[in-house]
Amino acid sequence: MTFTSGVKAGTSIAIGYFPIAITFGLLAKTTGLSMIEATAMSLLVFAGAAQYISLSLLAKSVDPTLIILNTFIVNIRHFLMTASLNEKMEPAARWKKGLYAFGVTDETFSVLATRKESKLPTAFAAGVILISYSSWVVFTAVGHVIGDILPAFLQAAMGIALYAMFIGLLVPSMKENRKVIWLAFTGAVIHMFLYFTGLLSTGWSILVATLLSAIIVEIWYINLAKKEATNG
Amino acid sequence: MNYWIMLLGMALVTYIPRAIPLTFLEGKELPPVISGVLKNIPYAVLGALIFPAILFIKEGDILFGIIGAIAAFALAFAGANVILVVMGSIAILAVVSYI
Numbered sequence: 316m317t318f319t320s321g322v323k324a325g326t327s328i329a330i331g332y333f334p335i336a337i338t339f340g341l342l343a344k345t346t347g348l349s350m351i352e353a354t355a356m357s358l359l360v361f362a363g364a365a366q367y368i369s370l371s372l373l374a375k376s377v378d379p380t381l382i383i384l385n386t387f388i389v390n391i392r393h394f395l396m397t398a399s400l401n402e403k404m405e406p407a408a409r410w411k412k413g414l415y416a417f418g419v420t421d422e423t424f425s426v427l428a429t430r431k432e433s434k435l436p437t438a439f440a441a442g443v444i445l446i447s448y449s450s451w452v453v454f455t456a457v458g459h460v461i462g463d464i465l466p467a468f469l470q471a472a473m474g475i476a477l478y479a480m481f482i483g484l485l486v487p488s489m490k491e492n493r494k495v496i497w498l499a500f501t502g503a504v505i506h507m508f509l510y511f512t513g514l515l516s517t518g519w520s521i522l523v524a525t526l527l528s529a530i531i532v533e534i535w536y537i538n539l540a541k542k543e544a545t546n547g
Numbered sequence: 548m549n550y551w552i553m554l555l556g557m558a559l560v561t562y563i564p565r566a567i568p569l570t571f572l573e574g575k576e577l578p579p580v581i582s583g584v585l586k587n588i589p590y591a592v593l594g595a596l597i598f599p600a601i602l603f604i605k606e607g608d609i610l611f612g613i614i615g616a617i618a619a620f621a622l623a624f625a626g627a628n629v630i631l632v633v634m635g636s637i638a639i640l641a642v643v644s645y646i
Binding site for chain 1: 548550551552553554555556557558560561562564565566567568569570572573574577580582583584585586587588589590591592593594595596597598599600601604605611615616618619620622623624627628629630631632633634635636637638639640641643644645
């Protein structure tokens with residue numbers, strides 16, 4: 316559980332970020348951002364979905380204040396993730412936690428939070444985050460410079476990378492614990508409902524689906540435990 | 548507004564929700580129900596992150612996403628580690644889109 320094992324665990328994220336960061340760099344170029352501006356966004360914001368949305372808003376000349384507000388709304392779900400991650404991380408100085416908090420994305424969170432160890436060392440999180448962040452920043456710049464050199468069939472196939480990683484993280488826990496199946500299933504069903512009805516925007520619908528699933532399944536399991544206690 | 552000011556604004560509103568829980572919940576004992584819900588979050592969010600987005604990885608071709616999803620689940624159920632699941636799914640879809 317060292318920095319090095321964190322880097323290893325983060326390699327799948329680095330692979331998954333590759334096509335998305337390349338594409339981001341390319342799109343940023345077509346939106347009119349310079350290489351420095353595009354790379355600086357990846358360097359300072361480090362949030363894929365929000366960055367993509369900001370490009371489409373920039374292209375439409377939307378008021379920058381609204382772009383900032385939109386970024387906030389899309390990324391508010393990370394509040395839930397860092398609150399959850401706090402239960403998983405070993406205690407550390409506030410400045411250290413403040414530092415690696417910057418690197419908590421959907422992907423780094425998923426890799427850290429699904430680890431079997433009950434308490435994760437700070438160095439391990441630093442390894443996961445550093446390799447992921449490097450991939451994101453470097454390939455944004457590369458994407459801006461070299462753009463569309465990947466063959467189309469490979470670009471299409473690489474779109475699966477991050478989702479395949481999420482599945483690879485989820486399935487082993489599913490096999491071990493039935494509660495995990497219910498949590499993922501309920502989260503997926505609620506998110507699909509919110510998505511297809513268009514009730515909420517992406518950032519909010521992930522947040523609401525996650526929270527509802529986590530609460531519903533928890534209450535259900537507490538009731539199950541109570542019933543078993545009275546019957547037994 | 549200057550691009551750089553907008554960028555700093557984006558950085559700030561992204562960082563704050565990430566930093567507040569990690570820096571201010573340290574050492575605080577949460578009620579068991581809240582702690583239980585927070586421990587559920589990783590699995591609930593994975594479900595929400597995967598579906599329905601995985602179905603739309605190729606615009607206008609939902610079957611492509613379905614094949615990718617089946618490939619990833621099959622590899623993961625077979626016991627492949629995360630990197631193998633990622634590389635294997637990419638390989639399978641590369642073959643599918645090449646033919």
